Amino acid sequence: MHPLAQATTQPLPLPEVDWRAIAPELALAVAGVVLLLVVAFWPRAGRGVLAGLTLAGLAAAAALTVWNWDLERVAFEGAVSLDGITRYARAVLLAVGALATLMVAQGDSREGEPDDSPPEVFPLLLFALLGMVLLAAASDLLVVFIALEILSLSLYVMAGETRRLAAQEAAMKYFLLGAFSSAFLLYGIALCYGATGSTNLLEIADATGDPTADGTLLLAGVGLLAVGFLFKVSAVPFHMWTPDVYQGTPTPVAAFMAAATKVAGFAVFLRVFAGALGGLVVSWRPVIAGAAVLTMLVGAALAVVQTDLKRMLAYSSISHAGYLLVGVAAAATVPAGVSASMFYLLTYAFMVMGAFMVVQYVSRLGPPDDDAIGERSSLEDYRGLARRHPWAAGLLAVFMLALTGIPPLSGFWAKYYVFLAGIEAGLTWLVVVAVISSVISAFFYLRVLVVAYLQEPVGDPGAETAPGRTPALGVALGLAGLLTVAIGLAPEALIAAARSAERILG
Amino acid sequence: MNLGAFAPILAMLVLAAAFAVLSIVVSAFLAPHRPTRAKYSAYESGVEPGRLPQGERYPVKFYLTAMLFVVFDVEVIFLYPWAVVFRQLGVFGLVQMGIFVGLILIAYIYDWKRGGLEWD
Numbered sequence: 001m002h003p004l005a006q007a008t009t010q011p012l013p014l015p016e017v018d019w020r021a022i023a024p025e026l027a028l029a030v031a032g033v034v035l036l037l038v039v040a041f042w043p044r045a046g047r048g049v050l051a052g053l054t055l056a057g058l059a060a061a062a063a064l065t066v067w068n069w070d071l072e073r074v075a076f077e078g079a080v081s082l083d084g085i086t087r088y089a090r091a092v093l094l095a096v097g098a099l100a101t102l103m104v105a106q107g108d109s110r111e112g113e114p115d116d117s118p119p120e121v122f123p124l125l126l127f128a129l130l131g132m133v134l135l136a137a138a139s140d141l142l143v144v145f146i147a148l149e150i151l152s153l154s155l156y157v158m159a160g161e162t163r164r165l166a167a168q169e170a171a172m173k174y175f176l177l178g179a180f181s182s183a184f185l186l187y188g189i190a191l192c193y194g195a196t197g198s199t200n201l202l203e204i205a206d207a208t209g210d211p212t213a214d215g216t217l218l219l220a221g222v223g224l225l226a227v228g229f230l231f232k233v234s235a236v237p238f239h240m241w242t243p244d245v246y247q248g249t250p251t252p253v254a255a256f257m258a259a260a261t262k263v264a265g266f267a268v269f270l271r272v273f274a275g276a277l278g279g280l281v282v283s284w285r286p287v288i289a290g291a292a293v294l295t296m297l298v299g300a301a302l303a304v305v306q307t308d309l310k311r312m313l314a315y316s317s318i319s320h321a322g323y324l325l326v327g328v329a330a331a332a333t334v335p336a337g338v339s340a341s342m343f344y345l346l347t348y349a350f351m352v353m354g355a356f357m358v359v360q361y362v363s364r365l366g367p368p369d370d371d372a373i374g375e376r377s378s379l380e381d382y383r384g385l386a387r388r389h390p391w392a393a394g395l396l397a398v399f400m401l402a403l404t405g406i407p408p409l410s411g412f413w414a415k416y417y418v419f420l421a422g423i424e425a426g427l428t429w430l431v432v433v434a435v436i437s438s439v440i441s442a443f444f445y446l447r448v449l450v451v452a453y454l455q456e457p458v459g460d461p462g463a464e465t466a467p468g469r470t471p472a473l474g475v476a477l478g479l480a481g482l483l484t485v486a487i488g489l490a491p492e493a494l495i496a497a498a499r500s501a502e503r504i505l506g
Numbered sequence: 507m508n509l510g511a512f513a514p515i516l517a518m519l520v521l522a523a524a525f526a527v528l529s530i531v532v533s534a535f536l537a538p539h540r541p542t543r544a545k546y547s548a549y550e551s552g553v554e555p556g557r558l559p560q561g562e563r564y565p566v567k568f569y570l571t572a573m574l575f576v577v578f579d580v581e582v583i584f585l586y587p588w589a590v591v592f593r594q595l596g597v598f599g600l601v602q603m604g605i606f607v608g609l610i611l612i613a614y615i616y617d618w619k620r621g622g623l624e625w626d
Contacts, residue, residue, distance in 0.1 A: 040619035
């Protein structure tokens with residue numbers, strides 16, 4: 001009998017579809033498709049309607065996340081795992097998505113203006129979130145890759161959503177370098193598969209303990225995986241794209257990238273390196289620790305010389321990726337490393353979103369500059385902000401102080417727990433570098449406040465129009481500020497929730 | 507791991523490369539060289555090659571059309587393996603492929619309604 005004919009007569013085992021396990025992802029996918037159809041059949045729909053539908057989709061996904069909260073299992077033959085990391089990342093990502101929706105919904109530029117974004121940005125936001133949430137839950141390297149592509153492809157398009165030249169350039173750079181890093185990751189996956197015979201993280205974890213396995217091939221694969229992940233979380237020496245992309249991209253998208261991509265990227269970083277490859281920690285820890293040192297110091301040092309706030313925030317996000325890498329380096333041997341990193345991601349996401357919200361607010365002040373290459377985000381524009389817009393300046397102060405890590409704001413606790421985990425893992429030298437980097441970073445965060453509070457405003461403040469026709473940005477700013485202060489005052493509950501993320505299912 | 511299993515693939519690679527190089531070299535030596543106008547004109551219905559206007563830029567529509575073609579091309583390729591095991595997968599396969607084709611259909615409707623298929 002011909003082998004093909006034989007194959008077609010034998011019964012096939014049908015895979016079990018665990019709908020409940022991926023319910024939040026399905027909700028995001030359905031919401032994204034519905035929004036796509038709304039955009040197609042009703043292109044004149046107001047931004048309020050689209051934002052409302054997006055928020056409804058996010059709320060549905062959040063409700064399903066709560067419904068699944070106590071679920072701990074591996075679904076789809078080990079392709080998706082529901083554990084602490086998954087649920088914590090889901091909750092943070094959906095909250096970040098809601099804030100990003102409010103920022104995008106602001107819509108204070110008229111149609112045809114260079115800052116006007118097309119309605120497609122809402123379904124794209126949902127698809128990007130779908131990829132991120134799936135990335136945090138993926139426990140098979142192929143699912144990791146697919147999730148990463150879903151989120152990257154959505155973000156490439158979102159980066160160039162406005163007609164500003166800088167946004168187009170950012171989208172192109174992000175796309176070219178992102179595609180390059182995806183290739184590295186895929187090669188790493190292929191080598192890991194070659195060495196262990198599986199793409200499943202649980203089986204790879206088993207194989208790393210097997211002395212007969214091909215160690216060289218596996219280590220080469222792990223190295224390439226690290227390159228792919230380090231690129232996505234913008235760690236030095238794979239950070240070159242970050243400043244250009246964050247500066248050129250429309251501010252809401254830059255905020256979403258800075259916060260959400262980091263959350264999803266580090267969630268998968270922890271799951272793969274601290275979880276599946278935990279047995280190889282002796283091999284990869286020096287590499288990750290070295291990248292952490294470079295990332296913290298280069299990020300902080302280059303942020304000092306920036307005169308553009310968006311660019312400065314990009315370098316600041318690089319140095320924060322360095323602190324998170326300390327958590328990853330610690331996580332393989334110390335469970336507290338996992339919870340500290342997850343908690344850091346939670347606080348960092350809201351701080352950086354808030355900082356970008358203030359940037360968005362300030363960029364719309366003053367006369368429209370339709371011919372400028374990028375949006376208005378120079379440090380000059382913040383002169384005397386405290387006198388012109390005291391609320392915006394006050395919130396800016398909250399976010400900058402939180403990013404510096406000054407108690408009692410949330411950023412302090414984030415750093416505290418990560419440093420504690422680092423010391424517990426015996427990486428005291430790394431923590432010392434992190435503290436030095438924190439001191440350097442205080443300079444550029446506080447300089448923004450000096451400009452906003454101590455310098456005189458240029459021009460006539462009375463001639464400025466208060467931006468915004470919708471209260472969306474105001475609500476988002478309020479929420480981000482509230483969260484940053486509230487987490488700082490009472491971090492215990494959220495740290496306890498993060499502790500439940502310490503056991504990685506695989 | 508036994509790399510020997512990949513030996514036939516390596517042999518195939520070497521053979522393919524050798525055949526390509528050999529063909530070009532041999533034809534350069536053996537083929538008679540008699541150029542005519544017809545031989546130098548564009549192949550079949552091809553466009554006469556020339557410099558593109560505005561610094562080699564060309565309309566993004568070409569790219570969109572090519573992408574649409576690739577999407578449907580690949581969609582059909584995915585339908586073939588399903589057709590082979592259609593009976594065994596039964597309702598499960600039908601539902602899964604329905605979701606797959608449905609999603610692409612929605613993308614197609616979106617493209618159509620937003621004017622992605624109009625040339626001008």
